[in-house]
Amino acid sequence: MSCVFYNQLTKDSRILQCLLKVLYFSVPMTITELWLEKNTQLVKYKKGWNWKTTFYSISFSFLLVRFSMSVIRRLFNNKYDFS
Numbered sequence: 001m002s003c004v005f006y007n008q009l010t011k012d013s014r015i016l017q018c019l020l021k022v023l024y025f026s027v028p029m030t031i032t033e034l035w036l037e038k039n040t041q042l043v044k045y046k047k048g049w050n051w052k053t054t055f056y057s058i059s060f061s062f063l064l065v066r067f068s069m070s071v072i073r074r075l076f077n078n079k080y081d082f083s
Helices: 002-009 015-039 051-079
Strands: none
Touching: 002 015, 002 051, 015 051
């Protein structure tokens, strides 16, 4: 759901704005996961995984989906341009 919201929020944004806005999503999610890992038994990191990996993977996946949606929108708009 947060990725969908991020895509809607950045639909008309430029690249730099998208990079800044991804931090609004990935930083709180990473902090929450880190807190859960330290204070509860809900999250346990396996070998080689840590909070940095979480941050990078969330940020990268959001940006990858955003880029993919941008390509799809351009293809769709060019294919069905009735003007």
